[in-house]
Amino acid sequence: MTNLNNFKTRLKIAKDKLKSSSKNIDNSGNNSSMGSAFKLSTDLVAHVAVGTIIGFILDNWFDTKPWLIIIFFFLGSAAGILNVIKTAKKMQEKE
Amino acid sequence: MATNPMHQFQVHRIGPEIKIAGIDLSFTNASLFMLLSAIAICGLLFLGTREKKIIPNKFQLISEMFYNFIAKMINDTAGSKAKPYFPFIFSLFMFVLFCNMLGMLPYSFTVTSHIIVTLLMAIFIFIAVTVIGFLKHGLGYLKLFVPSGVPIFLLPLITVIEIISYLSRPVSLSVRLFANMMAGHTMLKVFGGFVISLGMLGGWLPLGFSVALTGLEILVAFLQAYVFAILTCIYLNDALNLHH
Numbered sequence: 001m002t003n004l005n006n007f008k009t010r011l012k013i014a015k016d017k018l019k020s021s022s023k024n025i026d027n028s029g030n031n032s033s034m035g036s037a038f039k040l041s042t043d044l045v046a047h048v049a050v051g052t053i054i055g056f057i058l059d060n061w062f063d064t065k066p067w068l069i070i071i072f073f074f075l076g077s078a079a080g081i082l083n084v085i086k087t088a089k090k091m092q093e094k095e
Numbered sequence: 096m097a098t099n100p101m102h103q104f105q106v107h108r109i110g111p112e113i114k115i116a117g118i119d120l121s122f123t124n125a126s127l128f129m130l131l132s133a134i135a136i137c138g139l140l141f142l143g144t145r146e147k148k149i150i151p152n153k154f155q156l157i158s159e160m161f162y163n164f165i166a167k168m169i170n171d172t173a174g175s176k177a178k179p180y181f182p183f184i185f186s187l188f189m190f191v192l193f194c195n196m197l198g199m200l201p202y203s204f205t206v207t208s209h210i211i212v213t214l215l216m217a218i219f220i221f222i223a224v225t226v227i228g229f230l231k232h233g234l235g236y237l238k239l240f241v242p243s244g245v246p247i248f249l250l251p252l253i254t255v256i257e258i259i260s261y262l263s264r265p266v267s268l269s270v271r272l273f274a275n276m277m278a279g280h281t282m283l284k285v286f287g288g289f290v291i292s293l294g295m296l297g298g299w300l301p302l303g304f305s306v307a308l309t310g311l312e313i314l315v316a317f318l319q320a321y322v323f324a325i326l327t328c329i330y331l332n333d334a335l336n337l338h339h
């Protein structure tokens with residue numbers, strides 16, 4: 001019986017450990033710094049490109065030729081820069 | 096023609112032409128290398144899990160290493176709620192890694208250097224994550240686009256920006272992998288061409304570059320597979336643990 005209790009407490013300790021370790025969400029892996037460099041550079045470009053494409057599609061829909069593409073180009077740039085700032089903030093928090 | 100650096104990316108048919116309902120479904124070199132990497136993954140994992148020893152042999156060691164690597168990555172980035180998605184992320188990582196690594200062999204074909212392959216994977220991930228998000232949180236998943244603590248007059252602008260940012264996920268995910276693989280392989284081929292054209296006298300410098308670039312490309316091949324998998328985990332984390 002003591003053996004079983006012993007096992008139960010050990011199981012509880014192990015489960016608690018698992019819970020606490022899964023709570024702190026960070027990806028400070030071994031080579032994630034170069035990975036996040038790749039991520040940041042392509043993210044910036046992709047945001048601008050997607051913003052411009054959305055503007056182009058909406059322009060074709062509403063027949064407002066040059067205006068929405070201009071607006072969405074800037075919105076895409078803003079989204080890209082905002083995303084970089086957010087990621088940088090997250091990286092700083094980790095350190 | 097063989098010195099053309101883009102020649103290596105050409106898809107050509109192997110065997111007979113198969114057409115079903117007007118769609119060309121022939122077996123190409125791209126499908127051959129996808130099949131080869133799938134077979135290589137299955138072979139490695141089969142050899143690794145055939146006999147479970149306390150002191151592992153090489154195959155078992157490698158398979159266990161991959162397993163632990165991905166399990167730790169999922170746990171660290173997406174938390175314990177993402178455990179059910181382990182098989183998906185594991186197969187994704189292994190497939191991208193093996194396609195990249197098989198592409199590093201001379202005379203082989205790099206499947207991931209074609210944007211249609213990476214874009215298809217990225218769009219699948221994007222749709223899957225969106226569906227998971229709506230299934231877990233219902234319409235509350237739309238809160239992802241409305242960050243808290245923003246002044247009311249800025250809210251429409253921020254929402255549009257957040258939507259653009261969400262829609263650009265598959266684009267950046269696919270373009271990153273495709274561009275890195277294609278640029279790297281083109282560069283290798285260009286420097287290889289320099290070695291031939293400069294001959295015995297001047298060819299040593301580009302040869303040295305080629306050797307160094309091969310090492311770099313192997314690192315990039317691994318790193319891109321890692322980034323692809325970890326970003327899938329991050330997107331999954333957004334869908335599972337909604338907080339802003």
